[in-house]
Amino acid sequence: MSRESEDETDLFMENAAEVIEGLTKELQELYQFRDMFFENHPIEMATEKNKLVEEKKNVLVEKFESIDVDTQIPFSLRAQFLYMKGRCYNISPTYDSRSTQCLSKAVKLNPHLVDAWNELGECYWKNMNVKDAKASFEGALKHERNRLALRCLSIILRQESGERKLKEATAAILKSVELAKEAVAQDIKDGVSWSVLGNAYLCQFFMVSQDPAVLKSCMSAYKQAWMDPIAKGQPDLYYNKGIALKYEEQYAEALENFEYACRLDPPWGPPKQELARLSQYLTSADELVRTRGKLKGKKIQQMVQSIDKKMLGPYTPGTFHTFGARKSVTLDVTPIDSLQEGANEGKVLLARVIGSIHSESAVPLIDSLQEGANEGKVLLARVIGSIHSESAVPL
Secondary structure: OOHHHHHHHHHHHHOHHHHHHHHHHHHHHHHHHHHOHHHHOOHHHHHHHHHHHHHHHHHHHHHHHOOOHHHHOOHHHHHHHHHHHHHHHOOOOOOOHHHHHHHHHHHHHOOOOHHHHHHHHHHHHHOOOHHHHHHHHHHHHHHOOOHHHHHHHHHHHHHHHOOOOHHHHHHHHHHHHHHHHHHHHHOOOOHHHHHHHHHHHHHHHHHOOOOHHHHHHHHHHHHHHHOOHHHHOOHHHHHHHHHHHHHOOOHHHHHHHHHHHHHHOOOOHHHHHHHHHHHHHHHHHHHHHHOHHHOOHHHHHHHHHOOOHHHHHHHOOOOEEEEOOEEEEEOEEOOHHHOOEEEOOOEEOOOEEOOOOOOOOOOHHHHOOOOEEOOOOOOOOEEOOOOOOOOOOOO
């Protein structure tokens, strides 16, 4: 190496802190451009987002790659520099092996660099290497309880629960909820953490116990997430919220959320599939109502006349039952037209099903009933809307 080159290297190393500070600012601006894209661009540009981010990434990558870390960066700053370089590579939605290389070196040089552990975990995750991703996030938590590692581990625990026995899966899901809660507690304005908590509650509701309070907490978490402009631009927030709304039979809102998720990320398949399935389900339901199950009036009348209160069995009016924490609940058989919007406690519907709709993602309230008599079945429900019909079929 010539004397002139050595002088240039020495000068660069003296100013390395300033160089890293400048690169840090540019890296922050790059991530802000990606995360706040829909705050600054119309949603119609969704198909161009990844391309525009990639173009800006490549410009910054050239600056990082023009610097020789071994000769131009002081040893004390190398771990930080490698972390930033790896984070720059990792902004792409697909896995970049160069990112893993940089971040692995960074954590070896400085095992206490929590940000590098977290970024390395995300790299492994993109590469479908859940085992090493989990180890990286756990490595970050050994040095500091931080919300990024907490919420990522929350997601991983839910993914792993599908491969476990029921008891172990339940414990994993509940642990997932606790980790997500801790992440939120560290920064209550972080919408991404709120979104992860909402997903954890949703998983708990379906996989552990269908407690309405859990679903309420889920929807509340999604509402908090939506208040953060970063989380607000993530398609998975609307997709998962749509799933919860579909279960609650809030179909109009569910369709809106699936549609918006499609607009935010046009190539993503799941929202499109759910939108198509729910649209088909509602179309079929509408047709079934209009055609009265495609049954003739005489057949319907015979089915109605065959309904006998003896079918109520133990749910005879005036009897007392215990539902959850409620004791001595008096039951009363009620026509569907007498139900009110909201809670209808103690009301029993005695009915016959005159038609059913196949659904690959079943909505429990409807799909649990069978065509014909449903003896001994009690329908405990909330009325969320009604359809006017001048030729109503009494239930």
